[in-house]
Amino acid sequence: MGKYTEESKRMLELIGGRENITAVSHCVTRLRFVLKDPPKADIKGIEALKSVKGSFTQAGQFQVIIGNDVANFYNDFTAVSGIEGVSKDAVKQEAKSNMSLLQRTLANLAEIFAPLIPALVVGGLILGFRNLIDAVPLLEGGTKTITSVSQFWAGVNHFLWLIGEAIFHYLPVGITWSIAKKFGTTQILGIVLGITLVSPQLLNxxxxxxxxxxxxxxxGFAQVNMIGYQAQVIPAMLAGFTLVFLEKKIKKIVPDYLSMILVPFFALVPTVLLAHTVLGPIGWKVGSFISDIVYSGLTSAFGWLFAGLFGFAYAPLVITGLHHMTNAIDLQLMSEFGGTNLWPMIAISNIAQGSAVLAIIYMHRGNKDEEAVSIPAAISCYMGVTEPAMFGINIKYVYPFLAAMIGSAIAAVLSVSTGVMANSIGVGGLPGILSIQGPYMGIFAICMVIAIVVPFTLTVFFEKKGVLAGRTITLR
Known part of the structure; x- marks a missing residue:
């Protein structure tokens, strides 16, 4: 008998029995279920189990927070239920049957960018470090940069651009590969397509x-401009989707014995031609239009209002999954304006959520069961990953979530009002300051202090005054 056998039996009963489970998997801290009839699950009963730290439903999946021992719980649950576990990707595919068309579209976009995030984070850290040593005058009374007085660090700075350029300038390669991978078409064709968008023979x-x-x-009868699409997001997405569409259509027509020769040729060549004649120019204009609207909104007389709304609403966007859309906007802003004023607000929101959890740790000190969730969640938030904090603590109590949203909004208004810009996307928590452009590091540090102090103070105040006391949220 396993450690969690009895609780697994009870959870199986509370979730509606084996017949109510379409698929089950787990991640680092959570069990992930796709349920045939979600309302059958007894949420309160499940959350009352000793090993359960909370639950929520997102993107068609019912997720139960177990903690670091989730793998052992999962093994006991699958043994008790007799259900064979599947991969997280398989669970995601099953979950889409419970989603609307808009939700499925957003989920697909999120899954395209998700594989790119590790590279974007590394790239952000590298550009942030280069920014610190090459653009911020830290030496000789604030008159010289580190690279200006040290040949070693000048060499390091020059070398690191090799990685930064590979990640951000050649981003279309990653996007077209990820689209091909996501929709089950030939990945190497996606890579080749991406390279044709950023080839050195094209005008940068x-x-x-x-x-x-x-x-x-x-x-002869027509001329096509040899323009590259370095760092461009939408042209790469349009080209990637076109390649997937053509490959799937051609596979249905071409006999199997000719598919190895004809499918790659008639999928790739027309796509590359369309990418440079139609899709690229249109995508560039669309991307520029979107980035211009966002940038104009943030730098207008009403930028503070947009910032306040975004800072307040970003955490709820994470719950819906819509926050993944900001990756494309950030990357487009970086391409058009040499930086992004949107991403600093995201880093601030992450810090604010972590600070609210920190207040809960302080107010509930000694609660060992809760600390098993809250302490790792706070650390995770400050390093840029907010889901454990939001789903495990803040949304559960409601008032910490509200406190974090308020603190995030105040800090976001200051950030935008003072023109804070980031060189790139990076780690969204405390290390995010490395991605901020040199002249704005000081003011962003003040924004970070606000995102720490205000949520912490408000959370303590709300609890002592009984604001939203006894209120809990179960996400469905």
Whole structure:
């Protein structure tokens, strides 16, 4: 008998029995279920189990927070239920049957960018470090940078750009590969397509505005500009989706014995042609339009209002999964304006959620069962991952979640009002300051202090005054 056998039996009963489970898997801290009839699950009963730290439903999945011992609980549950576990990807696919068309669309977009996040985080840290040693005058009374007085660090700075360029300038390669992988088509074709968008023989996207003569392919009856799409998100997405569409359609037509030859050719060549004649130019204009709207909104006279709303609403966006859309906007802003004023607010929101959890740790000190969730969750938040804190603690009590949203909004208003810009996406918590452009590091540090002090203070105040006392949220 396993450690969690009895609790697993009870959970199986409370969740509606084996017949109510379509698929089950687990991640680092949570069991992930796809249920045939979600209302059958007894949420209060499940959350009353000793090993359960909370539950929520997101993207069609009913997720039960267990903690670091989730793998052992999962093994006992599958043994008791007789249900064979599946991969997280399989669970996600099953979960889409419980989602609306909009939810499925957003989930697909999230799954395209999710595999790119580790590289984007590394790239953000590298650009942040380069920013610190090359753009911030830290030496000789604040008059010289580290690279200006040290050949070693100048060499390090030059070398690290090799990685930064590979991640951000050649981002279209990652996007087209991820789209091919997501929709089950030939991944190497996705990679090749991406390379054709950023090939060195093309005029670099960053040089188009100042170019006197743009090279072109001359087909006699038509000329096509040889323009690259370095760091461009939407042109790469349009090209990737076109490749997937053509490959799947052609596979249905071409006999199996000819598919190895004809499918790659008739999928890739037309897609590359369309990418440079139609999709790329249209995607560039769409991307520029979106980034211009966001940037104009944040730098207008009413930028403070947009910032306050975004800072307040970003955490709820995480619950819905809509927050993944900001990755594309951030990357587009970086391409168009050499930085992003949106991402600093995301880093602030993460810090605010962690600070609210920190207040709960302080107020509930000695509660060992809760600390098993709250302490790792707070650390995770300060390093940029908010889900454990939000789903395990803040949403459970409601008032810490509200306190964090208020603190985030106040700090976001200050950030935007003072023109804070980040060089790139990075780690969204305390290390996020490394990605901030040199002139704004000081004011962003003040924003971080606000995101720590205000949520912490409000959480303590709300609890002592009984604000929203006894209220809990179960996400469905």
């Amino acid at each position: 996207a960053y040089g188009v505005a100042g170019a006197k003569d743009i090279p072109f392919w001359d087909f």
